[in-house]
Amino acid sequence: MYLVKTPWLLKRLYPELIWNVNQTNRCIYLTFDDGPIPIVTTHILNILKQYNAKATFFCIGDNVSKHPDIFKQLVKDGHSIGNHTYNHLKGWKTDKETYLNNFLQTDKVLDTPLFRPPYGRIKKQQIKALQAARPDIKIVMWDVLSGDFDINLKPEACLNNVLKHTEPGSIVVFHDSLKAFDRVKYVLPRAMEIWSNAGYEFYALPV
Template identity: 30%
Template sequence: MAQGDVFEAVSRRSVVLGAASLCVLVAWPRVDEALHPGGPGRETDSPALRHDVDPQGVTRVRTSRRWVALTFDDGPDPRFTPDVLDVLRTYGCRATFFAVGSNVEAHPDLARRIVAEGHRLSNHTHDHVWLDRVDTDTVADQLIRGRDAVAAFDPTGGRLVRPPRGWTSRSVARSTSELGMRSVYWSTCLESALHDGPAVAGGAVGAVLGPGDVLLAHDGGRVVGPNPQDLDRSRTVEALPVLLERLRRRGLVGVPVQDLVASGTPH
């Protein structure tokens, strides 16, 4: 999954877009069908698999605007979110933060700042639960509680949801739709390119993003609950200015995914 600003354009595009299908942090074992009540027994680790079970989900948008959706997951996190916000402000970009509800409740000051600076808060479940591995009641509970945590700061932001890891199923998609929500996935993932270092990754990803793309990055490293994690996102913070500078030079503007969806036809 390596990227490089010095790579040839074709090589760069093939590697970055290949990485987009799998923005995960470690390899996780497959789940037996019997232990997978929420879905078909396979992780949806590619855009094709996600579209197969959730055709209404958003991966890209056909748009006439030179816009790229900037999205950040797993926050807010006081170690990294303030720095991400500072970089976005420097480059005049806005973004959608798919926030974990329990993190929003733990850090209301950061949630408040996100919205005050023109960004959107959206739903990443309440406890970062892998929705395709739980029953439908738990799916609904996680989506509703995540939505409500976000709604305290962004009243309509929770209508868009990103399933943790992008793992979904027909059952999860049905529950999401029944709650009046829509799932948002991604076309390119910044962290999948960090193997070659932040500067190279930022330049490479910034070079291949195009109008209508949805970028996934992470402002949060710490999550408590059933799937705990404690990760260092400082390399993402380092890569972000390089990426945004490349977008600016190419005449592309970073916007919340809500704005991108409203500008065209999601697919």
């Protein structure tokens, strides 16, 4: 069970988190979680280049260590980089100290203020611990969840999810993972073409 559009109540409960960006401009903030990995991340980078688009990649530290060349390409292409923990930890099932140490392990490699909690699950005490460890941290959530990770979701339905709910300033979540690949490779170029024709531009989240 997951919500495609983040409800306003959740945003009010966690006002210290970033849910969307400036809503006065026709800009969309595409984000990709769980990479970098071969084939999938590279495929996404090629699509983004076609539209002269910048995006934000929330990287798992272990994947960066395994695939440094792909990570370097992300940086070379001018995309923003975010921390997604070293081992994709679920905050609700992880104690504060373990969570913080896992974050810091990745922070040593990426050195970025952008952070997204895996699964969007994080405790208040973990938020405070991260803020204390890195005062400039920006904990980024989203207002549109594509559902590309859902293996039971048809690509056409995934496309409808993002087209129906994305608006100016939206932070949209995709995944550069094998699990999501069938959907993201279908949805991303089609959605970007429609958005581009509607006058939208694609920006990376500011660091």
